[in-house]
Amino acid sequence: LPIEEFRRYAAQLIDWIAEYLAHPERFPVVPRVRPGDVAAQLPPAPPARGESLADVLADVERVIVPGTTHWNHPGFFAYFSISSSIPGILGELLAAALDVNAMLWKTGPAATELEQVALDWLRQLMGLGPGWFGVVNDTASISTLLALAAAREAKPALAIRARGMAGRADLPTLRVYCSAHAHSSVDKAAITLGLGHENVVKIGVDDAFRMRVDLLEQAMERDRAAGMLPLCVVATIGTTSTTSIDPVGEIAELCRSEDVWLHVDGAYGGIAAVVPELHDLMDGVHLADSLVVNPHKWLFTPVDCSAFYTRQPEVLKRAFSLVPEYLVTREQDEVVNLMDYGVQLGRRFRALKLWMVIRAFGAEGLAERIRWHVQLAQEFAGWVRDEPGWELCAPHPLSLVCFRHAPPGTSEAEREALNARVMHEVNASGEAFLSHTKLGDRYVLRLAIGNIRTDRRHVARAWELLRAATAKSPAAGPG
Ligand code: PLP
Numbered sequence: 001l002p003i004e005e006f007r008r009y010a011a012q013l014i015d016w017i018a019e020y021l022a023h024p025e026r027f028p029v030v031p032r033v034r035p036g037d038v039a040a041q042l043p044p045a046p047p048a049r050g051e052s053l054a055d056v057l058a059d060v061e062r063v064i065v066p067g068t069t070h071w072n073h074p075g076f077f078a079y080f081s082i083s084s085s086i087p088g089i090l091g092e093l094l095a096a097a098l099d100v101n102a103m104l105w106k107t108g109p110a111a112t113e114l115e116q117v118a119l120d121w122l123r124q125l126m127g128l129g130p131g132w133f134g135v136v137n138d139t140a141s142i143s144t145l146l147a148l149a150a151a152r153e154a155k156p157a158l159a160i161r162a163r164g165m166a167g168r169a170d171l172p173t174l175r176v177y178c179s180a181h182a183h184s185s186v187d188k189a190a191i192t193l194g195l196g197h198e199n200v201v202k203i204g205v206d207d208a209f210r211m212r213v214d215l216l217e218q219a220m221e222r223d224r225a226a227g228m229l230p231l232c233v234v235a236t237i238g239t240t241s242t243t244s245i246d247p248v249g250e251i252a253e254l255c256r257s258e259d260v261w262l263h264v265d266g267a268y269g270g271i272a273a274v275v276p277e278l279h280d281l282m283d284g285v286h287l288a289d290s291l292v293v294n295p296h297k298w299l300f301t302p303v304d305c306s307a308f309y310t311r312q313p314e315v316l317k318r319a320f321s322l323v324p325e326y327l328v329t330r331e332q333d334e335v336v337n338l339m340d341y342g343v344q345l346g347r348r349f350r351a352l353k354l355w356m357v358i359r360a361f362g363a364e365g366l367a368e369r370i371r372w373h374v375q376l377a378q379e380f381a382g383w384v385r386d387e388p389g390w391e392l393c394a395p396h397p398l399s400l401v402c403f404r405h406a407p408p409g410t411s412e413a414e415r416e417a418l419n420a421r422v423m424h425e426v427n428a429s430g431e432a433f434l435s436h437t438k439l440g441d442r443y444v445l446r447l448a449i450g451n452i453r454t455d456r457r458h459v460a461r462a463w464e465l466l467r468a469a470t471a472k473s474p475a476a477g478p479g
Helices: 003-022 053-067 086-098 109-125 140-153 184-192 213-225 248-258 269-274 276-282 313-320 351-386 412-428 456-471
Strands: 133-137 174-179 200-203 229-236 261-265 290-293 306-310 390-392 400-405 435-439 442-448
Touching: 003 053, 086 351, 109 133, 109 269, 109 306, 109 351, 133 140, 140 174, 140 184, 140 229, 140 261, 140 290, 140 306, 140 313, 174 184, 174 213, 184 200, 200 213, 213 229, 213 248, 229 248, 248 261, 269 276, 269 290, 269 351, 276 351, 306 313, 351 390, 351 400, 351 456, 400 412, 412 435, 412 442, 412 456, 442 456
Parallel strands: 174 200, 174 229, 229 261, 261 290
Antiparallel strands: 133 306, 290 306, 390 400, 400 442, 435 442
16 A cells, blocks of 8 residues: 555544544444344455455445444443543554564563553552552453462462473362452453362452451361462452452451462552542552553553553563573563563553553543542432432442332332333433443442543433433333
8 A cells, every 4th residue: 555545544534533532422322233234244255356445444434333332432331431532542553553562672672661661650640659560461351360370370389380280189279269249350260270160269248349358268267277278369449340349458468467369450440549539449459469450441541451560570470481492582681571471472562552641641630530430420329319219229439330220119020120121221222321230139220430521411311311211111100
């Protein structure tokens, strides 16, 4: 492609993106497509000859955009809401253009060093003290997998790196603990590492869905008495269902006395610590061994970008470093080679977008937006609290509210059917997108605020849609 063509199409595409970002509500947040609709509009085989980019971009507009769930839509309140900011988009574009593979310092000196700098800035923004080493991964799931692998490596006597786990009569059963509300990535990590799903012990929670430390202590004691070895505890700052916050400080004390690795999953909630008055979210984290937070969730950085920190980088390196001859470099003993800190060899230049986001917003700009999201969520919670027939279903310390319509006299089964129908109706509007979870036997709706373009009017509109949907409900009142 001649470079002049690049200039032309890039300008056209940037114009399109600018329009898209200026009018993020132009498209329904959830696309009106059915499974198979998108693929059916595309040829089943690749073109034999190159096609013009004009034709390709026309198909993006005709097929891809209408088949897209618009995470950038300000009415996106499902799961954990995310958003790409302008500096983040530009960083992603530039990273693709530079196309650095920072597997070694030598193959990407700036990418390697910027990753260290950007993660150290983020650490400071969250009010965490020094002594942490950070690497950027694609997702929190991978960061947690690495944490569990490091926890295993932190017990060299087990010799798992050299001898594996299969057929080892000398090896005690290794146990991982997390709350019943921890993310499924903990289970997946244990499954992937061969620790066994059964060995992820789910600890009960208190009324506010926080891990109960007394139950954790009892579980470890019981396991030790049965000859098992407590390996790792995963505490969560901001659980997926309700954003409950485990008592990290107390858990850390216990882990220290039990010689157990503590990994903190702050994938979503940890990011809120960039607001100075929310620094206490990080209480006790200085005693943990590792931590993950996801800038791609609540720090306006495009997916993917997960910040993984450990206070024991040498253990992580011991778990993963393997240097075939072709990757030996002169300076390897004096630099960070990112390939040493995880499974993959190749590394995208993800730190660029994060660094650009932090610089462009500044500490105050980031804090201001996250503070606003928390405030909006508190306002929404107030509307729910004050509306007869509705109820809040969990504490809402951050920007997620769990709630439901619970007309008096209805059974749990009726409430589930009612709220599921209400949610589907609201989602079908194209103006808002909510998701649900279960708290015990209660089916509850979740409204998560985290999109940079979400304002009060979007939250108010979601509330209006919710109430309108229940007004039609046969269970909503007499008659
Ligand atoms: N941890 C928590 C608390 C989460 O809520 C999520 C996803 O929502 C994850 C981990 C997984 O994140 P990722 O998609 O980056 O793997």
